Amino acid sequence: MRVLAIESSCDETAVALFDGRRGELLAHRVHSQTEVHAEYGGVVPELAARDHMRRLPSLTRATLADAGLGYDAIDAVAYTAGPGLAGALMTGAAFAKGIAASRGLPALGVNHLEGHILAPLLGDDPPAFPFLALLVSGGHSQLIEVREVGDYRLLGESIDDAIGEAFDKSAKLMGLGYPGGAALSRLAEQGDPKAVPFTRPMINRPGLDLSFSGLKTAVANAIAAGHAHEDVAASFERTVIDTLVIKLTRALEQTGLDRLVVAGGVAANRPLRQRLGEMMTERGGAVYFPEIELCTDNAAMIALAGYRRLAAGERDAKPGFRVRARWPLAELKLPGALGSTVAVTP
Secondary structure, eight states: OEEEEEEOSSSEEEEEEEETTTTEEEEEEEEEOHHHHHTTTSOOHHHHHHHHHHHHHHHHHHHHHHHTOOGGGOOEEEEEEESSOHHHHHHHHHHHHHHHHHHTOOEEEEEHHHHHHHGGGGSSSOOOSSEEEEEESSSOEEEEEEEETTEEEEEEEBSSSOHHHHHHHHHHHTTOOSSOHHHHHHHHTTSOTTSSOOOOTTTTSSSSOBOOHHHHHHHHHHHHTTOOHHHHHHHHHHHHHHHHHHHHHHHHHHHTOOEEEEESGGGGOHHHHHHHHHHHHHTTOEEEOOOGGGTSSOSHHHHHHHHHHHHTTOOOOSSOOOOOSOOOGGGOOOTTTTOSOOOOOO
């Protein structure tokens, strides 16, 4: 089964083609809307939806051309149905369903978070189930016990700002523009991570929840006190990583798992990758990351997640579709567990 996938949950427009029979990603493309939103200092939902509409047709043609295939080679269509920006999701879903309807193909709405969690399975050394997943992105920071595709148990999450959001907001305080997470990390390479003694948030409280809004405020105070931006950036980054190491250690001990998957945009952070790699080596376990290009939003992960569920017989109800700005992982089921058809119309 070859699955064409569409991702449009926020400010990346992405298309991918996955061949389930060969277990191979045939092609994928991503268009970033950074230039569209940069002058506003954040994502403007209406502009995001309009840009998805402009980009999807040509991006799909280009992706198929990269694979050396045409529309007649597609067996099914998957698309991001949530969580995300409602208007952006609607644009991608309508485009995907249009392709499916015009060619009489099955289609399925996919959970964006499930896609992130499964993204490392596209690598050369995929993790075996079960594993502990750390999902770290601009909108989500969660610790999840993953027993199998569709079998997820939320262990902890951020009670306020997600880690990616804290990176971007702290970068903005330093005048690094939007999005600023990657720029902050580059600046941190020039600083002293011990220069500013930030408190590691919520490590003295029981449980696995996270909180980063207070750390963002501490960054603002450090800047106002005259600390060099590079030192603030380095100290901030180290504090975030230290906090994650402490929480992950607790989660691994609580679950007894020895495999860790780290996914989402922040998973591309080099110091985080290095530190967690060292942590899991010391524990005699293993850590898995997506390829750098698959850390941020992409359609390859949607294609894989969609294939797993489509191959088990799941389908959107016909006609129509439904997108969900909020769609918790806990509501997902094992592939095929709901029968041969999954009704997602209102």
